[in-house]
Amino acid sequence: MRERVRARIEELHPQIVERRRDLHRHPELGFEERRTAGIVAEWLGALGLEVRAGVAGTGVVGRLRGLATSSGARRTIALRADMDALPVQDKKRGPLASEVAGKMHACGHDAHTAMLLGAASVLAELRDELPGDVVFLFQPAEEGPGGAEPMIAAGALDGVDMILGQHCQPSLPVGEIGVSRGAALAATDAFELTIHGVGGHGAYPHLATDAIVVAAQVVMALQTIVARNLDPLASAVVTIGTIHGGYNFNVIADVVELRGTVRTLDPHLRDAMPARIEAIAAGVCAAHGARHELEYHRKYPPTINHEVGVALVRRVAGEVLGAANVRELPPSMGGEDFAYYLQEVPGCFYWLGARHPHPEQEGYALHSPHFDIDEEALKVGVQLLVEGALEHLLKGAGPNAAA
Numbered sequence: 001m002r003e004r005v006r007a008r009i010e011e012l013h014p015q016i017v018e019r020r021r022d023l024h025r026h027p028e029l030g031f032e033e034r035r036t037a038g039i040v041a042e043w044l045g046a047l048g049l050e051v052r053a054g055v056a057g058t059g060v061v062g063r064l065r066g067l068a069t070s071s072g073a074r075r076t077i078a079l080r081a082d083m084d085a086l087p088v089q090d091k092k093r094g095p096l097a098s099e100v101a102g103k104m105h106a107c108g109h110d111a112h113t114a115m116l117l118g119a120a121s122v123l124a125e126l127r128d129e130l131p132g133d134v135v136f137l138f139q140p141a142e143e144g145p146g147g148a149e150p151m152i153a154a155g156a157l158d159g160v161d162m163i164l165g166q167h168c169q170p171s172l173p174v175g176e177i178g179v180s181r182g183a184a185l186a187a188t189d190a191f192e193l194t195i196h197g198v199g200g201h202g203a204y205p206h207l208a209t210d211a212i213v214v215a216a217q218v219v220m221a222l223q224t225i226v227a228r229n230l231d232p233l234a235s236a237v238v239t240i241g242t243i244h245g246g247y248n249f250n251v252i253a254d255v256v257e258l259r260g261t262v263r264t265l266d267p268h269l270r271d272a273m274p275a276r277i278e279a280i281a282a283g284v285c286a287a288h289g290a291r292h293e294l295e296y297h298r299k300y301p302p303t304i305n306h307e308v309g310v311a312l313v314r315r316v317a318g319e320v321l322g323a324a325n326v327r328e329l330p331p332s333m334g335g336e337d338f339a340y341y342l343q344e345v346p347g348c349f350y351w352l353g354a355r356h357p358h359p360e361q362e363g364y365a366l367h368s369p370h371f372d373i374d375e376e377a378l379k380v381g382v383q384l385l386v387e388g389a390l391e392h393l394l395k396g397a398g399p400n401a402a403a
């Protein structure tokens with residue numbers, strides 16, 4: 001079967017490349033993926049899949065029904081792609097460049113979508129040999145505000161007992177993948193902290209409460225959470241991304257607004273962070289007679305791979321790519337809303353090597369305005385999705401195993 005799959009992917013490769021390039025030239029932001037969703041729904045429909053469009057707005061779910069089993073129990077694996085682009089101006093030149101000003105597929109979601117379409121084509125041709133179902137999830141708005149959660153609420157995971165998701169990784173060459181055991185990506189929480197002092201004349205500080213001086217101390221004190229409160233072997237990031245306050249060089253500011261992000265891998269540590277930030281802000285403000293307001297937003301949870309999902313990916317990738325090309329990676333402090341699927345069903349999120357072959361393109365990271373991939377990666381990605389689905393359906397641990 002593996003050789004048949006590989007040969008079919010070779011044949012399909014030009015179509016998958018063409019589809020990826022077309023999507024790359026026509027990027028759409030989160031929850032605006034109407035053109036992309038239309039292409040996806042049409043492709044899946046032509047393959048004879050059951051297609052639900054308009055899921056959570058612009059999401060598309062395709063279901064490939066395999067054979068019924070004598071016991072009636074059937075395995076169902078979901079494969080997920082995200083479809084949205086970023087508000088980035090494409091700085092590449094040439095025919096591949098984005099045709100939409102200020103929008104770009106700088107995170108490879110065009111490739112994810114094209115690869116999942118390719119996998120659907122290959123698996124649809126094998127439907128008479130599949131002892132179970134494959135669900136193809138094309139979700140909107142991974143870059144925010146998040147399409148996975150509303151897709152799940154709309155029933156995207158109904159009956160699913162395993163899920164896989166892959167993401168292009170420009171730091172790995174084509175032919176390698178990266179997998180993390182346990183936590184793969186961080187929670188992406190955010191906060192707004194407003195410091196209120198008392199404004200006044202720049203020459204008379206004794207008559208004012210300088211919100212800028214207090215804010216500066218709060219920024220420094222927040223750094224002690226990671227440096228002094230955390231177990232050095234635990235991981236977290238507290239970043240203040242913006243600081244706004246003040247009116248003029250000779251005016252003492254009455255208010256300063258700080259905005260930041262908090263990244264954690266451990267759910268308990270995640271839960272403890274708002275209270276630490278609150279305590280530090282309250283303490284520093286109290287010391288200076290200022291007051292504060294903290295608004296804390298819990299965004300994507302940490303993406304935590306399941307052992308059974310990691311084992312599936314490692315087994316399949318080891319056979320397809322060779323064990324030496326399956327890298328074990330530490331977690332990244334970036335985030336992914338794939339996390340929500342993994343809260344519901346076992347599965348694995350892994351990195352697909354896609355480093356660009358040209359030296360001048362190499363080294364551009366995800367979200368870079370020059371981002372591009374080696375399109376040979378599309379073949380590998382399609383193959384891993386197909387083989388992952390086959391492995392689970394033909395040899396997997398069965399419904400609800402190790403959930």
Ligand SMILES: [Zn+2]
Nearest residue numbers: 107143366367
């Ligand atoms: Zn991204």
Ligand SMILES: [Zn+2]
Nearest residue numbers: 107109142167
């Ligand atoms: Zn992404």
